[in-house]
Structure formats: C-alpha cells, structure tokens
Amino acid sequence: MTPPVTVHRLGADGGRRVSVRGSGGGTSLLGIAYGDRDVVEFLRRAGLDDGDQLLDDPAWVRWLGGRPHEWAAA
Template sequence: MNPPVTVHPFGADGGRRVSVHTAGGTHILGIAYSDADVVEFLRRAGLQDGEQLLDDREWVRWRGGRPHEWVAA
C-alpha cells in the first residue's frame, strides 16, 4: 500500500509540494520549506500527531530527496 501523504521533489523555488491521497483523489496540501510546514499541513488535514508521522513509511513517502532534507543537493 502506498502512504497517503507524499512529500514531492524540490521545486524551482526550493520548496517541496506536499499532497495527500484519499478515496476522493489526490489533494495538494501546500508547499513546504521545513518539517514544521509538513507537520502544519498534516494538522490542518486532521492528523494531530504529524511530528511522529514524518518518519512513518506507512504514512509519509519522501520523493526526490532524503527525509527532512530542505536544500536541494
């Protein structure tokens, strides 16, 4: 099973798009520039334990860079 939350590769501005996949489709939560941004997007999506979910591979998939990486290599 794919994790419902994806942190996408770096964009041109250095941010990483964050999306969530639900039964209703895929929705963009926002552009993150730090772990704190991802945690806030998860909170707004109703997931109160966002900090604990960041390293849970069943919840979050990190693409195009290592987890917690915020500067394009």
C-alpha cells in the same frame, strides 16, 4: 500500499509540494513546504494532530526525490 501523504521533490524555489490521497483515490495538494514544520502543519490541518510523529513513518509519509527532511539551503 502507497502511503497517503507524499512529500514531493525539491522545487526550484526550495520548497516541496505536499499532497494527500483521499479515500476516493484522488490526490489533493496540501501546500508547499519549506521545512518539516510546514509539513506537520499541513498534516494538522488535514486532521492528523500527531504529524510530527508521522514524518518518519513510511506507512504514512512517502518522501520523493532526495532524502527525508532535505530542504534547500536558506
């Protein structure tokens, strides 16, 4: 089964889109993350207060295009 949260490929601006699949099967964009803290904040806003513990859980978060936690150099 595909995890409900997807961190997409690194974009030209150095950010990664973060989306969540809803119970009806549709996908919503949570925002553009520029680091792990952004992803954790998006998850918190979506009702997942333990987002920092979910980042490395493949049952919850799928990382596309590159390695997990990979961000553009500042």
